[in-house]
Amino acid sequence: MVTKCQVSLDPAVCEMYEKARRLGVETAWDRYQAMLPQCGFGETGLCCRHCLQGPCRIDPFGNGPKRGICGVDADVMVARGLDRAIAAGSSGHSGHARHLAHTLKKAIAGVAPDYRIKDRAKLHAVAKRMGIPTENRSDEEIALDIANAALADFGERETPSLWASRVLPEVRQKRLAEQHLLPHGIDYEIADIMHRTHYGADADPVNLLTAGLRCAMGDLAGCYMGTDLSDILFGTPRPVATEANLGVLKADAVNVAVHGHNPVLSEVIVAMAREMEQEARAAGATGINVVGICCTGNEVMMRHGIPAATHSVSQEMALITGAVDVVVVDYQCIMPSIVNVAECMGTTVVTTQEITKIPGAVHVPFREETATEDARKILRLAIENFTRRQGRPVDIPNHKYPVVAGFSVEAIVRALSKLNPEDPLQPLIDQIAAGNIRGVCLFAGCNNIKVPQDQNFIAIARRLLKENVLVVSTGCGAGALMRHGFMDPAKVDEFCGDGLKSVLYAIGEANGLGGPLPPTLHLGSCVDNSRAVALAAAVAEKLGVDMDKLPVVASAAEAMAEKAVAIGAWAVTLGLPTHVGVTMPVTGGPLVTKVLTEKVREITGGYFIVETDPEAAAKKLLAAIDERRAALGLSVPGGVRA
Amino acid sequence: MRRKEIFVLADRCMGCHSCELACATAHTSDRNLHAAVLRGERPFAYLWVDRFGTQNLPTVCRHCLKAPCVEACPTGAMHKRPDTTTVCDHSQCIGCWMCTFACPFGACSRGDGQVLKCDRACLDEEGVPACVRACPTGALLWMTVEEFAAERRKPKRRAAAVAG
Numbered sequence: 001m002v003t004k005c006q007v008s009l010d011p012a013v014c015e016m017y018e019k020a021r022r023l024g025v026e027t028a029w030d031r032y033q034a035m036l037p038q039c040g041f042g043e044t045g046l047c048c049r050h051c052l053q054g055p056c057r058i059d060p061f062g063n064g065p066k067r068g069i070c071g072v073d074a075d076v077m078v079a080r081g082l083d084r085a086i087a088a089g090s091s092g093h094s095g096h097a098r099h100l101a102h103t104l105k106k107a108i109a110g111v112a113p114d115y116r117i118k119d120r121a122k123l124h125a126v127a128k129r130m131g132i133p134t135e136n137r138s139d140e141e142i143a144l145d146i147a148n149a150a151l152a153d154f155g156e157r158e159t160p161s162l163w164a165s166r167v168l169p170e171v172r173q174k175r176l177a178e179q180h181l182l183p184h185g186i187d188y189e190i191a192d193i194m195h196r197t198h199y200g201a202d203a204d205p206v207n208l209l210t211a212g213l214r215c216a217m218g219d220l221a222g223c224y225m226g227t228d229l230s231d232i233l234f235g236t237p238r239p240v241a242t243e244a245n246l247g248v249l250k251a252d253a254v255n256v257a258v259h260g261h262n263p264v265l266s267e268v269i270v271a272m273a274r275e276m277e278q279e280a281r282a283a284g285a286t287g288i289n290v291v292g293i294c295c296t297g298n299e300v301m302m303r304h305g306i307p308a309a310t311h312s313v314s315q316e317m318a319l320i321t322g323a324v325d326v327v328v329v330d331y332q333c334i335m336p337s338i339v340n341v342a343e344c345m346g347t348t349v350v351t352t353q354e355i356t357k358i359p360g361a362v363h364v365p366f367r368e369e370t371a372t373e374d375a376r377k378i379l380r381l382a383i384e385n386f387t388r389r390q391g392r393p394v395d396i397p398n399h400k401y402p403v404v405a406g407f408s409v410e411a412i413v414r415a416l417s418k419l420n421p422e423d424p425l426q427p428l429i430d431q432i433a434a435g436n437i438r439g440v441c442l443f444a445g446c447n448n449i450k451v452p453q454d455q456n457f458i459a460i461a462r463r464l465l466k467e468n469v470l471v472v473s474t475g476c477g478a479g480a481l482m483r484h485g486f487m488d489p490a491k492v493d494e495f496c497g498d499g500l501k502s503v504l505y506a507i508g509e510a511n512g513l514g515g516p517l518p519p520t521l522h523l524g525s526c527v528d529n530s531r532a533v534a535l536a537a538a539v540a541e542k543l544g545v546d547m548d549k550l551p552v553v554a555s556a557a558e559a560m561a562e563k564a565v566a567i568g569a570w571a572v573t574l575g576l577p578t579h580v581g582v583t584m585p586v587t588g589g590p591l592v593t594k595v596l597t598e599k600v601r602e603i604t605g606g607y608f609i610v611e612t613d614p615e616a617a618a619k620k621l622l623a624a625i626d627e628r629r630a631a632l633g634l635s636v637p638g639g640v641r642a
Numbered sequence: 643m644r645r646k647e648i649f650v651l652a653d654r655c656m657g658c659h660s661c662e663l664a665c666a667t668a669h670t671s672d673r674n675l676h677a678a679v680l681r682g683e684r685p686f687a688y689l690w691v692d693r694f695g696t697q698n699l700p701t702v703c704r705h706c707l708k709a710p711c712v713e714a715c716p717t718g719a720m721h722k723r724p725d726t727t728t729v730c731d732h733s734q735c736i737g738c739w740m741c742t743f744a745c746p747f748g749a750c751s752r753g754d755g756q757v758l759k760c761d762r763a764c765l766d767e768e769g770v771p772a773c774v775r776a777c778p779t780g781a782l783l784w785m786t787v788e789e790f791a792a793e794r795r796k797p798k799r800r801a802a803a804v805a806g
Contacts, residue, residue, distance in 0.1 A: 037776050040663035040675050057659060060679045061666050063686050064659070587676045 003399075008314060008453035010483050012246040012397035016317035019395055025344045027316050028335065032449045044588030045078035051199040060588045072203060078589035079208035080197040082565070086212045086219065087193035089566030092332050093527055094154065094186045094222025095355075096262050100229035101150040103264050103368050107233065108140045108147070112368040114268055115233055117143050122231040122410075130162050143232065150225050156188040163221035163228070167533060169541045172574065176217070179603050180210060181573055183218035190215060205592050213604070216569030223567070224534075226527030230299065234267050237302035237406035237524065239415075244482040247400030248307035249323045254285045254386040256379065257309055257318055258300060259293035259338075260330035261525065265352055265366055266296040269328060270304050272375040276383075283383045284390060293318055294333050295475055295525035302406035302524050311479030312447035312560070316341045323394035326382035330366075331356040333446070333476075333561060346392065348385050350378050403487040405522035407472070409534045412521070418510035425542050427507075432551065435635050436499035438468040439625030442532040442571075443477035443520070445556030445564040448582050451612075454480040456557035456581040459614035460621070461486055461495075465519055467622055467637070468499040472535070475526035477557065487518040495519040529567050533574065548575025548605025551628040553621045557581035557614065568608065572596070575605035577624035579617050584610060644786045645725060648702050648760075648774060654781035655691065655698035662687035664776030668764030686753045688760045689773055700782060702773065703728065703749040703760035711759075714744035720757070729761045 003011035005018065007029045020027050041047040041057040048056045048068050056068035058077060067073050072080070106112035117123055117139050123146070127134050132145045153161040160182035165173050176182045183189040193215050196202035202211070231237075249255050256273060258266040273288040280288045291309040292301055300306040309318045312333065318324055319341045327338060328350040339360035342349045351357050352366035352374070362381065366374045417424040431437045441464050447453045457480040461471055465486075473481050485491045492504050496519050504516035523531040532554075540547045554571045556564050559580050571578040586592050601607040609624070611617040626636045663675075669685040670678035678685070689702035709728045712720045719734035720741050730741070735757055741750040742757070750759045764772040774784040783790065 037660075037664060039658065039660050039778070040667060040776075041659070043675060044679060059666075060663070060675070061684050061686070063666070063684065064662070583676045587679050590679075593680065 006452060009455050009458055010245070010310075010314065010399075010453055012399035012483075013310065013314040013317050013453060015395070015397045015399075016246065016314075016320040020316070020320045023344065025320065025341055026337070027341075028313055028337065028449055031337075041588075043583065043585060045081045045585035046074055046588035048072065048077045048080065050080065050197060058588065070199060075205035075589035075591040076203050076208065078586040078592050079205040079212070080202075082584070082586055082592070083193045083197050083208055083212040083215065085562045085565040086216050086569050087190045089562035089564070090186065090215055090219035090222060091190050092561075092563045093219050093226060093566065096332070096527060097150065097222045097225035097229060098154065099262055099264055100226060100233065101147045104143055104147040104229055104233060106368050108144050112371065114271075114371040115368060117232060118235045119231050122228070122236050126228045126232065129166055131166070146232070147229075150229065153221055153225065154185055154187040156185045158184070160184060161186055161218060161221045163225045164217045167220075167224050167530070167537065168574070169537050169547065171546045172537075172540070175546065176573065176604075181214050181217060181604070183214050183221060186218040186221050189218040205589065206595060209592065209595055209600075213569055213573045213600075216566045217573055219563075219566035220530065220533065220570040220574075223527040224530035227524070227530040230263050230527075231408070234263050234299075234303055236410045237408040238411050239404055240302060240305040240406045242301055242305040242307045242403050242405060243400045244308040244403045244479070244487070245400040246309055246318060246321060246397045248289075248291050248309055249318070249321055249394075249396045250286065250289045251323055251394050251396055252286045253289035254280045254283070254287070254379075254382050255324045256288060256290045256382045257293050257324050257327045258290060258296050258306075259315065259327050260334055260356075261295045261299075261332045261527075262330050263296065263299040263303070264368065265328070265330045266292070266300045267303070268371045268375045269378065270300050270306060272372055272379055276376065276379050279380075280383055280386070283387050285383070285386050288379065288382070291318075293327070294479070295527075296330065298405075298475065298478060298522070298525040298528070301403075302408070302522065307400070308403070308479060308482060310483070312476035313449050313453050314447070319345045319347045321394055321396050322346065322389075322392065323396050325385040325389060326350055326378065328352060328378050329356065332563070334358070346385070346389055348381055350381060352378075401483065401485040401488050402490070403482045403522070404489055404518045405482070405487060407521040407523055409531050409538070412535065415507050415511050415517070419507065425538060429539065429543065431503050433634055435637065436468060436503050437470045438499070438622075438637065439551035439553065439629065440470045440472065440536075441621060441625075442529070442552070442554040442576075443471060443473035443481065443557065444475055444526065444529050444554060444567055446476045446558060446560035447480065448558045448560040450582055451558045454484060454558075456614040456617070457481060458484055458486075460555060460557055460618045461520065463615070463618035464621065465495045465500060466497045468497040469622070469625065470500060470503075471520040472523050472532055473520055474523045474529050474532070477555075478522050478524075480558070481520050482522065486520045487522055489513070489515050489518045492516040492519050526563060526567070536574070545632075546575065546605065549628060549632060551625045551632070551634070553577045553579065553624050555579040555581070555617065555621060557617065572600060572606035572608055573604050577607055577609055577621070579609040579611060579621055581612055581614065581617060583612060584608075644788065646784050646786050647705065647790070648771060649783040649785055649790045650700050650702070651781050651783065652697060652699045654779045655700055656779055656781075657691055657693060657698040658778065659691050660776040660778060661689060661700060661773035661782060662691060664772040665689055665764060668772035686758050688758060690748075690751070700773075701747055701749055702782075704747060705760070705762075710744035710746065711741035711750055714740040716740060727762050728759075730757050730759060732756050
């Protein structure tokens, strides 16, 4: 089997890619080749289709049209496009959060018996943060207030959305309020973007970008709310040992892949799979093997140790094994093509949500009220499919890595408290000050077909870990790292510099793990980027500095989705130097490009670093970390650079 | 093998101007669109997509074997390379526009004060011109005369051409 290929660094993906080619099954990489070369106007953001007079295209080289028909110039055109991407991303994360808020309400009302308040500590912590009274009140009363407060964060408000403001240090709240960057309602800001980017509205590129960043802060609210409500309903993650990559599929088990984002679905699938083991055995299987794809995989991995099959751009490859009996999806990042691959490979794709139907899939409407019943129906489909699959050969790549996942902030603080029970964050701060931790980098975002899968993540992570940067990760960025051993504690010696190594060992040993923490910490799904914010905010508050002073950076090294654009925009708004490893469709607007990569720093302290070369990106991220260390008066390896 | 030419199937042109942008990009110092834009390079496209009524029409130099532009050029700037492509030596171009005057297609225009025309300096590693590579609908074809003629002889294509 070929374990190296052009399209991915992942040997399991390469094996399946070769198999797909052999079988003549079309994959995303085939479609990408057919799409090349891609339109330069679109690539530079200089194509506008916002009105029926268009499409208008502005010549990025300045020799053809310089303005659209309505008169917008290049900067306005790209700013409008970027704003709409942010709005779309925000609607995704916040839609996910709203779904959870409704689920929580149904659970409290007793109409969704399969859901309950699982984590009281988190419930009370969230209530306290949001100013919701808890004394002499039942959990249900508190939870109802939280759910209602969450839903009230969507419409137009007189005060900033709670989940975009109260989650930040006061100094940052104040700064963002002064710059009109706090959202007054998640849906309100999304609608505001649609309004101001409509024909003949906002034509000031800087004003457009300000609104875009404010909308992105609405995305943060959605993400943070998603994390909070998931933790309340399903438990706050604790470290858990599991595995990742296609080798987690089992030829002799009923393989069910949960794919998409929201634990509202995948949690029940996981629970019911355990209940239906016997039924699977009766059908001749060794059991039901639930595996994850993309972010819902992250959700159930960190709460139940469900192994991850694959992520993002290689989702079709899970089906190419021929071993997946059912892929059950909710929404976001589901490539509709999986239905075609499924047809070739004998898999059944099950859609469950009204907003994500795919012709060719079986649609089982999943309702919280009838969750176990719906899940049972889906799992029966899987068992039936397993029966049909028996006797057919499958190709499960023999590649997987051990993974220790599930580092919620609560879990990190708990681990640190073994070093200092009174003041758990102090050891972290001490290690940063001493230089054993040079800084922190959040790896987030997706894979992007334009980059050989995982190449940028792996190259940058290798370099940063050697330079003693603590790496935390979410979403399919976390997926990339886990499929290459970067969450395997046994790999700490290989990957990490001496300073970081000593810290990971010290925490691991203080917690009785008999070894170190894994080289990189898995924070969860893409909404769980909020966990990185929570950690950074806690450290900033403890130090009494604003977030843009911390030696913390972010990298969406292979960003693809509009959600990643929104996350990147709020990371910059929170003051982080934020790397994007693919070119964003804004280069056609020179002013917009300059604002996003330089000028915005004067306003928020953060800025975008667009760098497609991973080695150069790692250097820039290190330089950004060192610049902040120097400003805090901390040592910088090799001395302060001018 | 005989030299390939750029053939135009105008009925397939959607007027997206991708060929123009790809041509201009191929004439930047590193053929990188984003990098060139950020550097402020301002290359020209050497072909044009015009619209006549409901018809989109890409126009690119035919590299005529007996090229009127070469015959009309008073300084010898416009000349034939050994491979029979027609190119302009800008160091000798005096900007008299006789080539523009002589060209029956309008394929010689003006750039930064000098003549602007297809120079085939855009071929990729497989020898395909940037405009052809960029065309999403196959309106631009890179074929030998024999290949294109053979295509045209096929009944379906011929009917379309006659009807067109």
